[in-house]
Amino acid sequence: MKIAIAQLNPTIGDLAGNAQQILQAAQRAASEGVRLLLTPELSLCGYPPRDLLMNPSFVEAITRTLLELAEQLPSGVAVLVGTVEPNARSLQNGGKPLFNSVALLEQGQILQIFHKRLLPTYDVFDEDRYFEPGKEPNQFTLEHLGQSVRIGVTICEDLWNDEEFWGKRSYTLNPIADLAQQGVDFTINLSASPYTVGKQRLREAMLQHGAVRFDQPIVYANQVGGNDDLIFDGNSVAVDRHGNLVCRARVFEEDWVAIDYNPETQDFLPSSVAPAPDCDEAEIWAALVMGVRDYARKCGFSKVVLGLSGGIDSALVAAIAAAALGAENVLGVLMPSPYSSDHSVEDALKLAKNIGIKTQMLAIGHLMQSYDQTLEDLFTGTEFGVAEENLQSRIRGTLLMAISNKFGYLLISTGNKSEMAVGYCTLYGDMNGGLAAIADVPKTRVYSICKWLGSDIIPTHIVTKAPSAELKPGQVDQDSLPAYEILDDILDRLIHQHQSATEIVAAGHDQVVVDRVVKLVTIAEFKRRQAPPGLKITDRAFGTGWRMPIATKWIARTATIANDPAKQPSQPV
Numbered sequence: 001m002k003i004a005i006a007q008l009n010p011t012i013g014d015l016a017g018n019a020q021q022i023l024q025a026a027q028r029a030a031s032e033g034v035r036l037l038l039t040p041e042l043s044l045c046g047y048p049p050r051d052l053l054m055n056p057s058f059v060e061a062i063t064r065t066l067l068e069l070a071e072q073l074p075s076g077v078a079v080l081v082g083t084v085e086p087n088a089r090s091l092q093n094g095g096k097p098l099f100n101s102v103a104l105l106e107q108g109q110i111l112q113i114f115h116k117r118l119l120p121t122y123d124v125f126d127e128d129r130y131f132e133p134g135k136e137p138n139q140f141t142l143e144h145l146g147q148s149v150r151i152g153v154t155i156c157e158d159l160w161n162d163e164e165f166w167g168k169r170s171y172t173l174n175p176i177a178d179l180a181q182q183g184v185d186f187t188i189n190l191s192a193s194p195y196t197v198g199k200q201r202l203r204e205a206m207l208q209h210g211a212v213r214f215d216q217p218i219v220y221a222n223q224v225g226g227n228d229d230l231i232f233d234g235n236s237v238a239v240d241r242h243g244n245l246v247c248r249a250r251v252f253e254e255d256w257v258a259i260d261y262n263p264e265t266q267d268f269l270p271s272s273v274a275p276a277p278d279c280d281e282a283e284i285w286a287a288l289v290m291g292v293r294d295y296a297r298k299c300g301f302s303k304v305v306l307g308l309s310g311g312i313d314s315a316l317v318a319a320i321a322a323a324a325l326g327a328e329n330v331l332g333v334l335m336p337s338p339y340s341s342d343h344s345v346e347d348a349l350k351l352a353k354n355i356g357i358k359t360q361m362l363a364i365g366h367l368m369q370s371y372d373q374t375l376e377d378l379f380t381g382t383e384f385g386v387a388e389e390n391l392q393s394r395i396r397g398t399l400l401m402a403i404s405n406k407f408g409y410l411l412i413s414t415g416n417k418s419e420m421a422v423g424y425c426t427l428y429g430d431m432n433g434g435l436a437a438i439a440d441v442p443k444t445r446v447y448s449i450c451k452w453l454g455s456d457i458i459p460t461h462i463v464t465k466a467p468s469a470e471l472k473p474g475q476v477d478q479d480s481l482p483a484y485e486i487l488d489d490i491l492d493r494l495i496h497q498h499q500s501a502t503e504i505v506a507a508g509h510d511q512v513v514v515d516r517v518v519k520l521v522t523i524a525e526f527k528r529r530q531a532p533p534g535l536k537i538t539d540r541a542f543g544t545g546w547r548m549p550i551a552t553k554w555i556a557r558t559a560t561i562a563n564d565p566a567k568q569p570s571q572p573v
């Protein structure tokens, strides 16, 4: 029995367009003798639809589109479509209004509807806000050449709760365990699982573990494409009951893969396994290229603009934009000030030549003078400082937005995660933009990706010179911040490993530096809240998965070593 996965890239709310993609996949399935076609979670409306789900006309349109789609599908192939179903009992029992569902379509109708049982409500996921959990294990029977095959249905998170795999002590609901108990022949999973660095290794290990533990093959169909801040990597797979990977769809591309199920051996036969990226740098690069491309395309932009400083951040973002949209669709604007180093223009032009993008030079010295003169009386008797320095950044931001308005280009901002974490960026200045392409990429990773790209793309001098905002003479980042290796390790422990300041000091970091970094991260929340959406590549990105108060007096600090750290791990300021 031939089973296929349509690894689709839906646009949120483009019901007609998404239905068309599913229909085309079904037509291909029918022409290739496929008996069962899988599409991703919520494939009809795209994932995540967020609060569109609170709009009754949106839900009605999904239901209507599903019925129309069912009527158009070719015969002979059963199609699983990700959709929502109203929860008829929600008004009486106080439950949530919808189920996150999968519809089984065949013979022009909806044969069965299955409900997601485990609703992720952590990190970027907020499914408990909209959905009622399904109560029953989901399965259906497919007739094929006189044989009945029983298939278990799970939806994304449903497979992410194996207490044995995660080493949890207490058993909670594990839908695949229920399905195994009911004796299904194999289990399928329709997913919309966002990308984070290295996540595919975890997914495959988890699926392989599940297949072996519950003695059943698993087919896993994931969404691909960028939707706002989230990047979906695809990487749909199938594993046989011994835990062998029998197929893998391409990463960061729409794809179609087919596998054969042999009812005699009750297992899958080996199929095509697309290669995994060579290294984390290659993987992140491909993720960001797709993220920029899809954000621009799905928001209706074909061209982008960015400030090109000759620094490493704007160099990487320019290279990503050129790869995403074509070099001819990227404009790099050089805006030297009297504080710009000689090499900044030279390096920026070299980078632009390497990647083939257009450039424009707009010197800003006279604009700075004009601002200074206008503010002269008001600022009399004050020291030259951040206000004057930041004017440069704001002049650049204003010019870039003027270009965006005039020509309809999307402005891409260039701040990296380390800067965004500690607020080393200027509100209404270099933070201007519609999309923050590398906002979840720590500075040390910016370096490793640029080194991986090589000097044919990123000129060597851009990688070797000391990073500088060039807002005052001789300024370098390390005047204000710890070395990036140190900063990034502290940030990783704080943000990703959820370590307390005391634990970070215990790991070998200087107490004063840790206290300062923790404080900077806390008080920079007001900036991040006003930043453009940033493409998520880690398990904890600033944005929808990071919900911190702005006006807070709570800053976690190291306990003084003389005190008992266990008793005083944190203090209010």
Ligand SMILES: Nc1ncnc2c1ncn2[C@@H]1O[C@H](COP(=O)(O)OP(=O)(O)OC[C@H]2O[C@@H]([n+]3cccc(C(=O)O)c3)[C@H](O)[C@@H]2O)[C@@H](O)[C@H]1O
Pocket: 386, 390, 393, 423, 424, 425, 426, 427, 428, 429, 430, 468, 469, 471, 480, 526, 550
């Ligand atoms: N809690 C709060 N809620 C809302 N607003 C708050 C606030 N606290 C301060 N503010 C506002 O924020 C202002 C301070 O923030 P902001 O104006 O951004 O300025 P600020 O953070 O003081 O300065 C920007 C920093 O970024 C550095 N930097 C690094 C790299 C590149 C660039 C670049 O621009 O190219 C800059 C620059 O050297 C400087 O250290 C305050 O004057 C106040 O108006």
Ligand SMILES: Nc1ncnc2c1ncn2[C@@H]1O[C@H](COP(=O)(O)OP(=O)(O)OP(=O)(O)O)[C@@H](O)[C@H]1O
Pocket: 306, 307, 308, 309, 310, 311, 312, 313, 314, 315, 333, 334, 335, 336, 337, 340, 344, 396, 414, 415, 430, 466, 467, 468, 469, 470
């Ligand atoms: N002289 C300039 N011309 C054009 N854009 C600039 C200039 N200086 C700064 N910018 C814009 O402001 C952004 C922030 O500057 P920042 O110094 O943080 O980054 P960078 O110069 O790209 O990299 P680095 O931090 O390694 O110097 C730049 O990425 C660029 O978009």
Ligand SMILES: NC(=O)CC[C@H](N)C(=O)O
Pocket: 041, 120, 125, 155, 156, 157, 158, 160, 191, 192, 193, 194
């Ligand atoms: N859509 C979902 O249920 C996603 C949750 C899941 N744990 C994942 O990240 O893959």
